[in-house]
Amino acid sequence: MLARIKEFLGMETKPKEEASQQEVEKVAEEEKAKPRIGYIHLSGCTGDAMSLTENYDILAPLLTEMVDIVYGQTLADVWWGDENNPYAIDDMPEMDLALIEGSVCLQDEHSMKELQKAREKAGLVAAFGSCAATGCFTRYSRGGQQAQPNHESFVPIADVVKVDLAIPGCPPSPEIIAKSVVALINGDMDYLQPMMDLAGYTEACGCDLQLKVVNQALCIGCGTCAMACQTRALDMNSGRPELNEDRCVKCGICYIQCPRSSWPADRIEQDLGL
Amino acid sequence: MVLGKYKQITLARSTDKQIQNISQDGGIATGLLAFALDEKIIDGAVVAGPSDEMWKPEPTVALTADEIMAAAGTKYTLCPNNWMIKEAVRQYGLEKVGVVTIPCQTMGLRKMQSYPFGTRFMADKIALIVGICCTENFSFESLKTFIEAKAGVNFDLVEKMDIGKGKFWVYTQDGTINFPIKETHGYEQNGCKVCLDLVSELSDISTGSIGAPDDWSAVEVRTDAGDTVFSKAVDAGLIETKPIDEGKFGLEMLTRLARQKKEKAMKEIDRRKELGLPVPYKASSEKEDPLANI
Ligand SMILES: Cc1cc2nc3c(=O)[nH]c(=O)nc-3n(C[C@H](O)[C@H](O)[C@H](O)COP(=O)(O)OP(=O)(O)OC[C@H]3O[C@@H](n4cnc5c(N)ncnc54)[C@H](O)[C@@H]3O)c2cc1C
Ligand code: SF4
Ligand code: SF4
Ligand code: SF4
Numbered sequence: 271m272l273a274r275i276k277e278f279l280g281m282e283t284k285p286k287e288e289a290s291q292q293e294v295e296k297v298a299e300e301e302k303a304k305p306r307i308g309y310i311h312l313s314g315c316t317g318d319a320m321s322l323t324e325n326y327d328i329l330a331p332l333l334t335e336m337v338d339i340v341y342g343q344t345l346a347d348v349w350w351g352d353e354n355n356p357y358a359i360d361d362m363p364e365m366d367l368a369l370i371e372g373s374v375c376l377q378d379e380h381s382m383k384e385l386q387k388a389r390e391k392a393g394l395v396a397a398f399g400s401c402a403a404t405g406c407f408t409r410y411s412r413g414g415q416q417a418q419p420n421h422e423s424f425v426p427i428a429d430v431v432k433v434d435l436a437i438p439g440c441p442p443s444p445e446i447i448a449k450s451v452v453a454l455i456n457g458d459m460d461y462l463q464p465m466m467d468l469a470g471y472t473e474a475c476g477c478d479l480q481l482k483v484v485n486q487a488l489c490i491g492c493g494t495c496a497m498a499c500q501t502r503a504l505d506m507n508s509g510r511p512e513l514n515e516d517r518c519v520k521c522g523i524c525y526i527q528c529p530r531s532s533w534p535a536d537r538i539e540q541d542l543g544l
Numbered sequence: 545m546v547l548g549k550y551k552q553i554t555l556a557r558s559t560d561k562q563i564q565n566i567s568q569d570g571g572i573a574t575g576l577l578a579f580a581l582d583e584k585i586i587d588g589a590v591v592a593g594p595s596d597e598m599w600k601p602e603p604t605v606a607l608t609a610d611e612i613m614a615a616a617g618t619k620y621t622l623c624p625n626n627w628m629i630k631e632a633v634r635q636y637g638l639e640k641v642g643v644v645t646i647p648c649q650t651m652g653l654r655k656m657q658s659y660p661f662g663t664r665f666m667a668d669k670i671a672l673i674v675g676i677c678c679t680e681n682f683s684f685e686s687l688k689t690f691i692e693a694k695a696g697v698n699f700d701l702v703e704k705m706d707i708g709k710g711k712f713w714v715y716t717q718d719g720t721i722n723f724p725i726k727e728t729h730g731y732e733q734n735g736c737k738v739c740l741d742l743v744s745e746l747s748d749i750s751t752g753s754i755g756a757p758d759d760w761s762a763v764e765v766r767t768d769a770g771d772t773v774f775s776k777a778v779d780a781g782l783i784e785t786k787p788i789d790e791g792k793f794g795l796e797m798l799t800r801l802a803r804q805k806k807e808k809a810m811k812e813i814d815r816r817k818e819l820g821l822p823v824p825y826k827a828s829s830e831k832e833d834p835l836a837n838i
Contacts, residue, residue, distance in 0.1 A: 523662035544746055
């Protein structure tokens with residue numbers, strides 16, 4: 271996998287500090303083949319793409335100079351199956367990276383096809399946002415609703431195709447998106463390793479804290495989980511996380527941010543210059 | 545390097561009489577945060593403040609020096625300070641947050657800063673992490689049990705607790721009681737048994753009592769942010785320093801205890817791994833430096 275990404279992006283591993291404006295500019299200046307990125311929107315709320323666009327400072331160079339958006343209904347108005355589009359008629363283009371937002375509905379023929387096609391055409395497939403990575407709140411779907419009552423079964427994209435990396439979050443923060451994209455362009459695989467590991471984390475829930483941390487004699491009551499939960503489904507009670515299931519969207523962020531679920535120490539020190 | 549990376553290690557204490565009276569050791573945590581607030585290096589701090597119950601701390605966003613002072617003194621029980629960072633940023637709208645953290649909390653914050661998956665625009669709001677040393681922590685009920693049952697002291701009458709010189713000390717108005725720290729064994733939080741960090745290795749500046757005489761603190765200045773606030777506070781005369789004793793009761797002891805904690809934790813990490821239990825750290829066979837916090 272590592273070799274493949276580097277090959278695709280034509281870059282050497284070059285660990286770098288935080289995604290800063292200078293960093294982005296520097297990367298933009300260097301003459302190299304821009305990675306071709308596709309953005310595929312399945313069953314999600316577009317929050318992940320919105321979060322991407324919150325990188326105001328670096329958005330313009332990011333989208334225009336650093337990468338080529340070769341496919342994407344939301345970001346580039348290029349869509350497979352759109353007869354009026356000269357690119358799309360032939361086929362979905364080859365991509366170095368496909369960012370896939372949203373879970374996939376097993377009953378939605380078009381989504382299934384688009385996802386499978388993306389896997390075929392993309393060197394790397396990234397589950398972008400928690401819906402794509404863990405199913406997130408679409409896990410609660412039971413069908414029987416307009417506009418298509420038969421659309422019932424929504425699953426993380428890794429249930430259907432092989433996923434290379436996951437950037438979970440509901441939505442993922444603007445910073446993690448910028449840092450991931452810059453790391454990809456730099457071929458900084460060390461930084462992306464946790465994202466590659468997360469590609470297999472598809473069944474997430476706030477109760478993972480109890481099952482995988484507290485039950486495993488690992489919880490130390492630091493409160494990082496409750497800080498990270500984006501829906502405020504977590505409280506701390508007697509130094510342990512307490513889940514309000516009614517608020518939990520199964521995004522997995524609490525467990526992912528817990529210092530006792532994984533501890534990529536080398537990378538953290540390097541990244542933050544500690 | 546069992547004490548983590550640092551630019552400088554020194555003894556220090558707050559020169560403010562009021563802070564000296566209420567603080568646990570040299571009043572570095574309280575003194576530095578109050579100074580940083582005054583200097584506008586931070587615009588608020590997350591501390592272990594008082595709650596309705598004696599000795600049960602509550603993570604609190606402090607906006608004034610008085611509120612920072614109200615949190616002085618060590619409470620030997622869980623206080624999930626990281627949780628309140630969100631409150632400080634979202635509810636209070638702070639742009640530059642200071643925070644006091646024990647080593648595991650420092651780790652949670654640094655992981656969040658490096659991998660901010662779900663924490664939108666929070667990482668850059670943390671301006672100063674004052675780490676404190678920690679050997680172990682206790683649930684509130686555990687603490688209560690051994691204070692009331694072992695020391696035989698009514699919890700509400702306790703004025704200060706301290707761990708030092710191999711003993712757990714309980715200070716009340718009527719006198720001081722101590723019992724060997726060994727007697728707390730079996731009550732400490734289980735997650736602490738795999739903790740490899742005594743001195744908050746990843747903080748901006750860290751402080752503890754080990755290696756320092758009474759009422760002084762040993763301080764490790766680690767990052768530029770830590771260095772700035774510390775040197776300014778020293779220049780302003782709010783913190784005084786003196787060199788740490790290199791010998792048996794100074795640096796040597798601090799180093800020995802840090803190493804001991806790591807060796808003990810590595811044994812437990814290896815044991816759990818052999819049992820097939822999950823641990824986020826590497827086994828000793830998997831890492832170059834068996835004592836590194838990874
Ligand atoms: C559970 C625990 C175990 C410790 N074990 C050791 C040890 O083995 N060796 C050692 O040298 N030092 C240890 N310390 C640190 C030590 O007791 C002092 O807190 C430290 O030296 C700072 O002293 P000070 O006078 O500078 O702090 P002060 O000015 O008195 O301020 C103390 C600060 O600590 C914070 N605090 C208090 N209780 C907690 C808590 N439960 N969780 C998080 N923050 C808290 C408060 O917010 C306050 O800001 C421990 C601290 C804790 C909380
Ligand atoms: S982040 Fe992990 S270790 Fe910290 S309180 Fe939550 S579950 Fe416990
Ligand atoms: S508790 Fe919060 S962070 Fe954890 S899975 Fe549920 S919604 Fe996500
Ligand atoms: S020993 Fe380690 S894990 Fe336990 S409370 Fe202290 S810093 Fe946290």
